[in-house]
Amino acid sequence: MSFLSPYWLSALLVVPLYLWLGRRNGWHSQIWLLIALAMLILALARPVFSQKPITVEQAGSDVILAVDLSYSMRAADIVPSRLEAAKKLLRDLVHSDQRDRFGVIGFTTSSIVLSPLTKDTELLEHLFSGLDESQIITKGTDVMSALELSRKMSHAARPIVILLTDGGDEPNYAKEADFVQENDLAVSVVMLATREGSTLPTADGSSLKDEKGHIVVSARNDAIEAIINEGRMIQGPDIGAVRSLIDAARHEDFSGSTSVMRYRELFYFPLVIALAAFIAAFTSIGGKLSRALIPLAALIGLSAQGSVLDFGYLYLAKSNYHHGEFERSAELYAKIDSPQARYNQASALYKAGKYQESLALYRSIRSDDPRFKADVFYNMGNCHIRLQEFEEAREALLKSLTLHYSRDADQNLHAITGVEEQQTLSVRKEKKDQFAQEENKPTGESKPSKAGGGSNMKSDMASGGGGDEGKKVQSDPRLSMSQGKARLSSRQYELINQRSVRETKPW
Structure with missing residues (x-):
């Protein structure tokens, strides 16, 4: 079980605060009102069970x-x-x-x-x-x-x-x-x-x-x-x-498919309990409704059990990852419902060489955290590189750099500029794989900090595009994202300010 609006759970702090403030007058007479309040907050947090994602065909302009x-x-x-x-x-x-x-x-x-x-x-x-x-x-x-x-x-x-x-x-x-x-x-x-x-x-x-x-x-x-x-x-x-x-x-300029997560809503369970507790708080049948505490305790116990299981799955998934059992690690991460777990599952699949499956999982991740989304797009770009889909890799790396600047992503973007789709990555056979040992490392693990931050992979093409060793690749400067942080880069502002046409009377 997970929550679609977990920020509402912070409102549960009101319950112990109310108990502390009302300790002199006795809180036992208002226990049903407190239960109603707690259950209402749980309903607002939207508890759900995850179901199997579905693939939706899309087309647009x-x-x-x-x-x-x-x-x-x-x-x-x-x-x-x-x-x-x-x-x-x-x-x-x-x-x-x-x-x-x-x-x-x-x-x-x-x-x-x-x-x-x-x-x-x-x-x-x-x-x-x-x-x-x-x-x-x-x-x-x-x-x-x-x-x-x-x-x-x-x-x-x-x-x-x-x-x-x-x-x-x-x-x-x-x-x-x-x-x-x-x-x-x-x-x-x-x-x-x-x-x-x-x-x-x-x-x-x-x-x-x-x-x-x-x-x-x-x-x-x-x-x-x-x-x-x-x-x-x-x-x-x-x-x-x-x-x-x-x-x-x-008109249909593009078509494709995307994975959509499905959830089974459970908010009505705490809502029913809240309604029953509210009635008990203002009627004489409150004592008879004490039996309602039994299913409430069962619900809390079920949630606690789920948390314990998640912790166990997380421990085993990390252990399998570090021992090189990437497919088993991905299976265990799949049992935990959270964006971070899906990210780690996709990373494990990548290490297992299942780039298409890894890419599909990265695409399903939703987050409001720009730094986290930058890592997701960066890893998607490296999946596309492995699949020799260089145009898609370029778009993913640009999105990553838009959200957060990373030197690794910038180097990878320059490395694949101008590479043809039909070219093979022959450097894999001729050279030692240069992907960093830190690549796709599960979140929550410690790793050395890197200049530029944000990245968690290094591409084996950072030395040059198309297998040309040591050659600098020139990219379109209007698409450059280097030298920036989370917002528009200083280089972009420099480029847009580079001309001075009609500066004396621009109106």
């Missing part, structure tokens, strides 16, 4: 969200600011649409990929929260760079591109409109500015001024409507309109 990060997006004519409204719209969209894949581009006078196409809501939300506009110093807007990068991101015949912008500063977008038509982009625009416009705040709290000392007012630029293709202009951060637009333009 590639949706590329290009977010204008230029200085004018700090204007407050859209409350609280244009950029904050864009972030909220992005969060609401990825949470409400579980069918499509989302990729995110940030652009000013240059464009970078903030997130590759993914269905991982937690990854995307972490990215939006970590975006710090104070690190972006460019003031102009180059819409063409965003369109070009959008076309490179997706292999779909006609990906959906949604620009979240105030319209930029070009008086004419004919060149961009031609590019959209020639490259089959389904482009729509979410206009995040008003006709009246707004002043732009500076770091000292004053309003931005031009070179003549006049206060700059940034208003919407309707000229950008020329690039719309099979879409429309949406006024303001209207989540309903954006969802309707995606539904109307949806």
Whole structure:
């Protein structure tokens, strides 16, 4: 048995606190009320029994969200600011649409990929929260760079591109409109500015001024409507309109399957006990209902027994892992229902050479912890490397680096850049396997700390891609995640600030 909302269990501390505060007046007369409260808290924690996961076939569209990060997006004519409204719209969209894949581009006078196409809501939300506009110093807007990068991101015949912008500063977008038509982009625009416009705040709290000392007012630029293709202009951060637009333009750009965990809900058991105890607390039949303590004790005993069994399985699983019995270790970890146990089970399967099974388990893990999810994506990337699926490995490593920077993940990403799918990993036969002995080590085990942190594997391809020993691999700098921590890296901010087009009059 496990709990889907275990944080509610912390509320059980109220029960002993109440007993201590009411010790003078005697708590025996209120024992039923306390039991009702405790059982209600258990029901809110949602106790469940895990059932066998099912495989669900999925298909959807590639949706590329290009977010204008230029200085004018700090204007407050859209409350609280244009950029904050864009972030909220992005969060609401990825949470409400579980069918499509989302990729995110940030652009000013240059464009970078903030997130590759993914269905991982937690990854995307972490990215939006970590975006710090104070690190972006460019003031102009180059819409063409965003369109070009959008076309490179997706292999779909006609990906959906949604620009979240105030319209930029070009008086004419004919060149961009031609590019959209020639490259089959389904482009729509979410206009995040008003006709009246707004002043732009500076770091000292004053309003931005031009070179003549006049206060700059940034208003919407309707000229950008020329690039719309099979879409429309949406006024303001209207989540309903954006969802309707995606539904109307949806087509099957990708298909695949995913594992969905199934649970049997048990909340009604403590809820029934809570109801019975509540009745007993305010009626004369409380004494007769004392027999209800027997099934309550049985329920608590069953839970305690389950915890003891989990501890036993954990001990045996770790022991088998350290003795090289990886398949047996995976079987024992499978008997424990928790994300950490599934992680360890997947790690044991990886050590056993069952990369497909390991990958499927990693995909089923859900967590709100960015560091833990970074490790999961990193291990998924190494599974894909073992399976010679280098494009998938690249996407997994990018997601890992988005959540938490790791030197090992960065090296692996550079190592596989440009490697063809049909190439074999011949270095396995020619060299000693360079995967670290720490790789896939079960969580909870001590291991030496490594510079960069976060990683728990090293790829046998870290020395170079495609078997070319000692050769540096050049990757697309717009996709680089190096030098960062849990948020957007300083290198990404440097790249987006690298150009200075129309800096004098970017409005």
